[in-house]
């Protein structure tokens with residue numbers, strides 16, 4: 001009886017949280033002629049996306065799957081590229097979940113198109129070595145928000161790449177995705193990891209809808225998008241000698257490891 005009541009209470013609290021904020025960002029299409037402003041409006045600090053992030057990273061399924069991945073990413077030191085790092089809330093969530101990453105010896109290079117979110121990331125990352133680049137990952141370079149210098153991502157440099165609900169973004173996932181992904185893999189060391197999370201749910205009328213992501217260009221949910229994305233990127237990784245695992249439901253995860261010589 002006690003267990004049943006606790007579960008009920010847990011769901012009520014979770015649903016209440018889900019119902020508290022609008023989720024207009026989901027329906028906001030990206031204007032590719034004004035990419036920076038468009039992403040700033042959609043994901044910057046004044047967006048309703050920022051209110052939902054905490055809810056997403058508190059979700060039990062997300063935490064369990066992230067935890068599973070973090071127990072497989074064995075990194076005692078090295079360089080991590082975080083694509084679409086936004087305000088770096090995900091790094092805090094990952095640190096909380098423990099796992100095998102020694103965060104004291106890691107340097108994070110975070111890149112994003114929202115300058116306001118990167119400023120918050122700076123504060124959220126004060127205990128971890130980092131550089132934050134304002135720029136488009138498709139160019140593999142960005143402006144360091146501290147020094148204003150243009151920094152280009154070096155080849156064969158990163159031990160891990162995190163892309164937490166970012167790679168599927170229309171600013172990245174376009175007709176040239178395969179060539180972009182192959183160039184991205186060139187930035188990785190021989191032994192390296194990818195951790196990718198792709199939304200397979202959306203929020204409508206403050207309710208979480210599962211089994212599909214919302215396509216803001218078509219203004220409709222698309223149940224095939226996330227599985228197709230995972231399949232496509234998974235194959236590219238396999239062709240580059242990564243061992244690929246995928247799991248998850250509300251959010252699909254790709255965990256890829258490569259140990260073999262290229």
Ligand SMILES: C[S@@+](CC[C@H](N)C(=O)[O-])C[C@H]1O[C@@H](n2cnc3c(N)ncnc32)[C@H](O)[C@@H]1O
Pocket residue numbers: 039040043053083084085086087089090111112113114117135136137138163164165166169171172
């Ligand atoms: C859905 S948000 C995810 C943010 C964060 N990773 C999280 O899970 O809370 C996607 C992020 O990717 C960034 N982004 C989208 N396209 C990008 C691009 N071409 N280059 C760099 N960042 C990009 C957006 O600005 C946004 O902050």
